[in-house]
Amino acid sequence: MLSFIVYHGLMLRDKNLIPLSRQHQHALALCVRLDRAIQAGEIDPEAWHTEIQQLFEGEIGIHFAAEERELFPAAARFSELKPLVDELVIEHVLLRDFFSRAAARSLDPCSLGEFGQKLARHIRKEERQLFEGMQKVMNPEDLALLGAALDEALKEASTSCALPNEATRLRAGR
DSSP: OOOEEEETTTEEEEGGGHHHHHHHHHHHHHHHHHHHHHHHTOOOHHHHHHHHHHHIIIIIHHHHHHIIIIIHHHHHTSTTTHHHHHHHHHHHHHHHHHHHHHHTTOOOHHHHHHHHHHHHHHHHHIIIIIIHHHHHHSOHHHHHHHHHHHHHHHTTSOSSOOOOOTTTSOOTTO
């Protein structure tokens, strides 16, 4: 049985990493909408603070914890992935600070833009470097064990993408 599936028509993704990739899609959608709102000069910081906080509480906080408890230790066993894992752990700390600042309603439009850029870069690094690297060095049995552990760790996360509120929704033509 084939254990890889096509991811966005470009990359093959092992089925055991798909739950994390789906959550990455939700967060990337937020980053794209945030960037477009900033580019259009139509940014309502309060609305974005609320949406970012809700996404963290419903999904990303659980996602980060699952990566730190299950994914990163599995990857760090491989010397070629350890430096990357160390970078990603540091990025989680920095991103958590942004999420805390959103919850405190203290991100200005410039900081919101910086947050969106950093989150998008972090996600792409996990997808393009970490996941690809893990798929090269891990055997199918270890990936399956990791997938089961991730399923358990992610079970409390929201299973649907949060809908943007009126102030953060993209308008037609943008």
